[in-house]
Amino acid sequence: MTLMGPAEIPATPADTPDTRSRLLDAAIDVFSEKGYQGAGVAEIARRADLTTGAIYSQYRGKADLLLEALTVRIPAELDRLLSSGEAPDDVPSILSVLGSGLLEHEDGDALMLEIFAAARREPDLGERLRHRLADEERQMAKLIDEAKGDGSFDPALDTDAVVRLCHSIGLGMFLSRALGLPMPDPTQWGHVIDRVIASAVPQSPESPQ
Numbered sequence: 212m213t214l215m216g217p218a219e220i221p222a223t224p225a226d227t228p229d230t231r232s233r234l235l236d237a238a239i240d241v242f243s244e245k246g247y248q249g250a251g252v253a254e255i256a257r258r259a260d261l262t263t264g265a266i267y268s269q270y271r272g273k274a275d276l277l278l279e280a281l282t283v284r285i286p287a288e289l290d291r292l293l294s295s296g297e298a299p300d301d302v303p304s305i306l307s308v309l310g311s312g313l314l315e316h317e318d319g320d321a322l323m324l325e326i327f328a329a330a331r332r333e334p335d336l337g338e339r340l341r342h343r344l345a346d347e348e349r350q351m352a353k354l355i356d357e358a359k360g361d362g363s364f365d366p367a368l369d370t371d372a373v374v375r376l377c378h379s380i381g382l383g384m385f386l387s388r389a390l391g392l393p394m395p396d397p398t399q400w401g402h403v404i405d406r407v408i409a410s411a412v413p414q415s416p417e418s419p420q
Contacts, residue, residue, distance in 0.1 A: 247329035
């Protein structure tokens with residue numbers, strides 16, 4: 212009788228949604244536990260109860276799997292808010308909600324930290340991560356420009372500079388959470404965020420300066 216090794220275990224057909232879901236769940240666990248460099252394709256396949264062939268039938272390698280895990284399991288906060296049906300109608304309020312949410316620890320913080328660390332060592336991964344961040348910034352820029360058009364945001368402020376500030380605050384708070392730094396009081400943090408946003412809202416003629 213011939214014993215079958217891990218790579219020979221019969222697997223779910225490689226193109227099914229269940230296969231992709233199992234691979235992503237296993238990849239998130241392995242990447243979070245062992246880091247990008249320490250994560251092996253064979254280990255990911257073993258935890259998903261699949262073969263390595265199931266991975267390579269859909270992904271070119273670890274970088275593809277890591278990026279899809281990021282995209283599917285950790286959607287951008289703006290996407291999550293806008294798709295929830297609970298987003299406010301005006302951009303300043305959307306920014307306020309996003310800013311307040313930066314204090315909340317996310318399940319994907321450890322995975323995100325691994326992605327940023329790996330992106331410095333893997334040029335291809337870094338390039339694709341920059342594309343994702345650029346997509347998020349374009350979406351934010353579109354909202355800011357629309358707000359300028361309807362008069363709810365100061366048109367004198369440069370859109371790119373505003374977007375970079377928002378993204379920098381978001382990334383900075385992500386790093387603070389991932390490193391376990393103490394978070395500020397939510398009420399006080401909300402006051403600061405709202406004060407910053409209010410400075411970008413045009414003042415009506417009768418408003419105090």
